[in-house]
Amino acid sequence: MTAMLEVQDLRQEFRLNPGLLDRISMKGGRLHLQDRIVSAVSGVSFSIAKREVLALVGESGCGKSTVAKAIARIYRPTAGNIRLDGQDIASLSQAELLPYRSKMQMIFQDPFASLDPRQKVRDIVAEPLRAQSGLASGEVAERVAALLAKVGLNTEHAGRYPHQFSGGQRQRIGIARALSVNPGLIIADEPVSALDVSVQAQILNLMMDLRDEFGLAYLFISHDLSVVHHIADRIGVMYLGFLVETAPRDRLFAMPRHPYTRALLSAAPSINPTRSRPEIELQGEVPSALALPSGCCFRTRCPYAWDRCAQERPALRDMGDGQSVACHLTDEPQRDMP
Amino acid sequence: MTTEMQPLLRVRELRTWFHTFSGIVKAVNGVSFDLAAGEVMGLVGESGGGKSVVGYSLLGLIDPPGKIESGSILFDGEELANAPERRLREIRGREIAMIFQDPMTSLNPVHTVGRQMDEMLRLHTELDKKARRQRCVEMLESVGIARAEERLESYPHQFSGGMRQRVVIAIALLAKPRLIIADEPTTALDVTIQAQILRLMRREIRQQGASLILVTHDLAVVAEMVDKITVLYCGRVVETGPVRQVLEAPAHPYTRGLIDSIPDPAHRLPRLRQIPGTVPDIRALPKGCAFRARCSGAAAICSEVEPSLVARAEGQSAACHFPLVSGETA
Numbered sequence: 301m302t303a304m305l306e307v308q309d310l311r312q313e314f315r316l317n318p319g320l321l322d323r324i325s326m327k328g329g330r331l332h333l334q335d336r337i338v339s340a341v342s343g344v345s346f347s348i349a350k351r352e353v354l355a356l357v358g359e360s361g362c363g364k365s366t367v368a369k370a371i372a373r374i375y376r377p378t379a380g381n382i383r384l385d386g387q388d389i390a391s392l393s394q395a396e397l398l399p400y401r402s403k404m405q406m407i408f409q410d411p412f413a414s415l416d417p418r419q420k421v422r423d424i425v426a427e428p429l430r431a432q433s434g435l436a437s438g439e440v441a442e443r444v445a446a447l448l449a450k451v452g453l454n455t456e457h458a459g460r461y462p463h464q465f466s467g468g469q470r471q472r473i474g475i476a477r478a479l480s481v482n483p484g485l486i487i488a489d490e491p492v493s494a495l496d497v498s499v500q501a502q503i504l505n506l507m508m509d510l511r512d513e514f515g516l517a518y519l520f521i522s523h524d525l526s527v528v529h530h531i532a533d534r535i536g537v538m539y540l541g542f543l544v545e546t547a548p549r550d551r552l553f554a555m556p557r558h559p560y561t562r563a564l565l566s567a568a569p570s571i572n573p574t575r576s577r578p579e580i581e582l583q584g585e586v587p588s589a590l591a592l593p594s595g596c597c598f599r600t601r602c603p604y605a606w607d608r609c610a611q612e613r614p615a616l617r618d619m620g621d622g623q624s625v626a627c628h629l630t631d632e633p634q635r636d637m638p
Numbered sequence: 639m640t641t642e643m644q645p646l647l648r649v650r651e652l653r654t655w656f657h658t659f660s661g662i663v664k665a666v667n668g669v670s671f672d673l674a675a676g677e678v679m680g681l682v683g684e685s686g687g688g689k690s691v692v693g694y695s696l697l698g699l700i701d702p703p704g705k706i707e708s709g710s711i712l713f714d715g716e717e718l719a720n721a722p723e724r725r726l727r728e729i730r731g732r733e734i735a736m737i738f739q740d741p742m743t744s745l746n747p748v749h750t751v752g753r754q755m756d757e758m759l760r761l762h763t764e765l766d767k768k769a770r771r772q773r774c775v776e777m778l779e780s781v782g783i784a785r786a787e788e789r790l791e792s793y794p795h796q797f798s799g800g801m802r803q804r805v806v807i808a809i810a811l812l813a814k815p816r817l818i819i820a821d822e823p824t825t826a827l828d829v830t831i832q833a834q835i836l837r838l839m840r841r842e843i844r845q846q847g848a849s850l851i852l853v854t855h856d857l858a859v860v861a862e863m864v865d866k867i868t869v870l871y872c873g874r875v876v877e878t879g880p881v882r883q884v885l886e887a888p889a890h891p892y893t894r895g896l897i898d899s900i901p902d903p904a905h906r907l908p909r910l911r912q913i914p915g916t917v918p919d920i921r922a923l924p925k926g927c928a929f930r931a932r933c934s935g936a937a938a939i940c941s942e943v944e945p946s947l948v949a950r951a952e953g954q955s956a957a958c959h960f961p962l963v964s965g966e967t968a
Contacts (some may be wrong), residue, residue, distance in 0.1 A: 406799065529903040530901035569832070569858035571900055581833070
């Protein structure tokens with residue numbers, strides 16, 4: 301069985317273009333024009349099976365949203381393969397991509413910015429349908445009504461504009477739009493982080509119901525570990541453009557192996573602060589993606605780092621049980637003793 | 639921690655309304671609470687609950703069309719509701735300090751951090767220049783900023799978000815205020831940085847013996863930070879009490895719903911319990927209980943009579959005609 305999505309060694313770099321004067325410098329008596337390149341994603345590989353929910357977690361700047369946008373081909377990846385249902389779409393042009401767009405749709409974080417304020421709801425939901433299928437207008441209208449019902453809105457909402465809806469309702473509209481072309485994969489970039497917690501629960505439940513009904517796979521991007529624990533089958537943890545650990549959900553929460561994952565899990569506040577105090581308290585902040593540290597990306601904040609970590613970049617290695625970790629500690633577990 | 643009998647802050651029936659063209663927004667509509675010296679209280683609720691407006695009202699930071707309509711804010715025995723601006727300016731910063739959500743906008747981008755810190759001391763203390771500088775350096779060091787002496791000359795944009803929030807906290811604590819109001823102080827920060835900042839706030843505030851009102855939507859942060867919790871819905875207090883007690887045995891269905899909406903990694907359920915519906919339009923609140931349309935336990939009386947805050951257990955009160963008994967789900 302082919303995976304719904306298979307990503308191999310995805311790299312996404314952005315060239316910063318500050319003014320000419322900022323880039324110009326003297327080198328050996330000659331003028332030198334320097335490019336500044338941000339490595340937002342540095343070689344990320346993973347796959348998502350049909351009907352599977354993979355969540356990517358990490359803090360701001362870790363590249364999780366960039367991965368989502370590169371896969372949705374909002375960006376053109378610098379390198380790597382993105383196989384969607386077997387077909388590599390990493391280097392297709394926008395025109396060539398069009399037929400594949402119906403297999404993959406995106407839900408965005410900000411329900412206020414991701415809907416055209418001048419379109420009525422029925423046109424917002426119908427737009428991908430019109431672009432993708434040769435349906436007659438009567439059929440489109442029927443399908444829009446059915447989609448709105450699926451996401452918990454009713455037909456009278458179809459004639460309204462986005463500003464007449466609350467954040468949660470707008471997110472429902474965005475979900476209906478994504479579902480309109482029957483995709484197999486939905487990329488959801490922080491779909492509930494702009495919502496109040498009671499509404500967040502409604503949207504998460506809706507997304508789970510839709511997955512069961514339509515057999516959807518999700519790539520779910522989030523910074524919120526409790527949300528991720530609720531929705532994901534498998535979790536990937538990102539740091540500074542690298543995937544540092546992936547594991548099935550329960551495995552990751554029960555036995556996180558990468559020091560960053562452990563720090564992240566112990567830093568998350570909990571409504572039941574009964575568990576033991578932070579296992580790893582991180583000091584300092586994430587380094588700049590303009591100048592990645594040598595070796596391991598996490599070594600500047602890692603309490604265990606030793607000289608090998610500065611020299612050699614750890615590769616993501618399968619530890620069995622579906623858990624993969626990119627850390628030299630797995631070779632020398634004795635260093636992990638307190 | 640609640641050792642003193644006379645509360646530091648006593649808020650009674652506070653009403654802050656906004657007179658807009660589309661009607662009166664009763665953002666805060668009859669809120670009462672006490673805060674003892676050294677006590678940490680969480681003010682929680684969802685958007686539109688009125689929690690931030692309560693914080694702003696305490697400092698007299700409500701601009702037209704907003705207005706404190708009625709009620710009393712007794713701070714150490716002194717009435718602050720509609721106190722003259724001159725007096726409020728003396729109190730802000732010295733007695734009551736505020737930490738805002740967004741560390742990007744709460745510092746002035748065109749002045750150095752040192753100058754902004756110095757301003758606080760110049761306005762509110764008698765210290766001379768040298769002593770002020772000394773105090774600024776100490777304060778920056780105590781919030782965990784290395785090379786403090788040098789960093790005083792830096793501008794806000796030269797700090798990261800987490801570092802900027804440290805500076806904001808340092809400024810708030812400089813004049814040794816007795817009450818600090820922190821409005822979503824870590825919402826804009828990443829989780830590992832949030833953990834650092836919360837630890838820092840807890841330590842520094844405890845050291846100074848100050849009281850804290852933590853305004854937030856995040857119940858998990860509240861669970862780890864506060865002694866007492868006050869839950870707001872549509873401008874009214876629906877429940878208040880000691881934090882562990884309220885989180886473990888909430889009496890108001892809204893509090894129960896909020897708690898249940900949060901996915902709990904320790905007890906994963908196939909579906910989250912959700913609060914149905916949405917927050918009603920605050921300009922046209924229904925008669926009776928504002929929560930009744932979303933409440934599964936609502937009865938006839940709920941659409942007639944607005945419930946008042948009634949003591950349930952030791953220190954815990956709820957505004958509900960049919961309060962939940964311990965362990966009951968909404």
